[in-house]
Amino acid sequence: MTSKSPVLVDLKFDPKVVATALKTAFPDRGSINLADPAHRDRDLTAVDYALLWKPAPDLFRRAPNLKLIFSGGAGVDSLIGLDGLPDVPMVRFVDRSLTVRMSEWVVLQCLMHLRDVVGHIQNQRKRVWGKQVAPEAREVTVGMMGLGVLAQDAAAKLQAIGFNVIGWSRSAKQIKGMQTFDAGALDAFLGRTDILVGLLPLTPETTGIYNASLFAKLRRNGPLGALGQPVFINAGRGKSQVQADITAAIENGVLGGASLDVFEVEPLPADDPLWAHENVIITPHDAAVSEEYALMRHVEEQIVRFERGEPLQFLVDRRRGY
Numbered sequence: 001m002t003s004k005s006p007v008l009v010d011l012k013f014d015p016k017v018v019a020t021a022l023k024t025a026f027p028d029r030g031s032i033n034l035a036d037p038a039h040r041d042r043d044l045t046a047v048d049y050a051l052l053w054k055p056a057p058d059l060f061r062r063a064p065n066l067k068l069i070f071s072g073g074a075g076v077d078s079l080i081g082l083d084g085l086p087d088v089p090m091v092r093f094v095d096r097s098l099t100v101r102m103s104e105w106v107v108l109q110c111l112m113h114l115r116d117v118v119g120h121i122q123n124q125r126k127r128v129w130g131k132q133v134a135p136e137a138r139e140v141t142v143g144m145m146g147l148g149v150l151a152q153d154a155a156a157k158l159q160a161i162g163f164n165v166i167g168w169s170r171s172a173k174q175i176k177g178m179q180t181f182d183a184g185a186l187d188a189f190l191g192r193t194d195i196l197v198g199l200l201p202l203t204p205e206t207t208g209i210y211n212a213s214l215f216a217k218l219r220r221n222g223p224l225g226a227l228g229q230p231v232f233i234n235a236g237r238g239k240s241q242v243q244a245d246i247t248a249a250i251e252n253g254v255l256g257g258a259s260l261d262v263f264e265v266e267p268l269p270a271d272d273p274l275w276a277h278e279n280v281i282i283t284p285h286d287a288a289v290s291e292e293y294a295l296m297r298h299v300e301e302q303i304v305r306f307e308r309g310e311p312l313q314f315l316v317d318r319r320r321g322y
Contacts (some may be wrong), residue, residue, distance in 0.1 A: 008063055009032065009035075011035070011051065013178065015035040018033065019035070022296070024223035024293075025293075045065060047065065049069075049299070052078075055078075068090075069089070071091065073092075075201055080321050089315055091313070091314050091315060092314075093295055093314070106199075106233065110142060111232045116223075118278060138164060142158050143192065146168075146169060146236060147169040165178055167179070168189040171263060194218070194231070195233060196218060198231065198232070199206035199235060203320060206237070206240045207239055208242050209230065212248065212254075229255055233259040241262075241264070247274055251277075255277075262285055288308045
């Protein structure tokens with residue numbers, strides 16, 4: 001039996017996929033997968049490392065000696081604030097595949113609204129030959145709220161297509177080739193934005209930030225063409241948006257459309273009015289799904305760094321909540 005501490009795994013992902021990935025993960029230390037009935041009652045007091053996503057509420061009581069915690073995703077809102085969360089380093093999942101998948105989704109949604117793909121599909125179903133004249137990407141300003149790794153990659157790809165991209169974050173950031181705004185300049189940022197992309201982490205300050213007041217400040221006199229009105233796109237966190245305000249903004253014309261991958265309650269209830277709006281594109285929180293094999297490699301690499309005394313990457317700032 002290995003003398004190295006096994007990795008405790010409590011992930012609310014597809015259990016078959018996780019189990020398959022763990023067959024080859026952590027070959028020199030093994031793992032304790034709480035989704036496996038054979039492991040559910042294991043003694044966890046000697047475990048040093050935990051890979052978690054929406055863990056069991058009693059986990060930290062059962063594993064009181066953790067030295068390092070890994071989030072199973074890019075965010076940590078499923079961990080921050082949990083009872084008994086130990087004061088140890090926490091590491092986010094940052095991976096090329098996760099970043100690329102998110103960028104693909106954001107670019108897709110911006111182009112869908114730019115070229116009114118939903119309108120074309122509606123015409124096709126009605127057998128209507130309805131030509132539409134869309135603006136060029138360079139005529140439209142995409143405002144990125146949140147300027148982390150995912151947002152910066154998506155912004156670069158939108159710029160390559162031709163979109164004018166600006167960015168907002170709570171604290172000032174200098175990003176080559178992009179005009180950025182900080183917390184004190186939110187209104188100025190919104191006033192220039194035609195397509196608002198939300199990629200903010202969830203913190204007390206960002207909870208409910210996408211609301212009626214914010215939508216009303218988006219640019220209304222830009223060269224929107226086929227867009228008609230500003231568009232809201234969110235793939236960050238569902239609790240950062242007020243869904244009733246999104247519905248109202250769509251219905252009263254404050255927003256011309258929306259693309260949503262995250263929701264206050266998931267799955268989105270069948271009776272939610274957002275389902276019925278043809279200019280709202282809904283995806284089931286799969287814009288950038290964590291790839292389990294990459295996640296396990298990431299954890300192993302960070303454990304090696306930790307045990308060598310090297311600085312950890314992608315550390316969470318608990319004061320900020322991300």
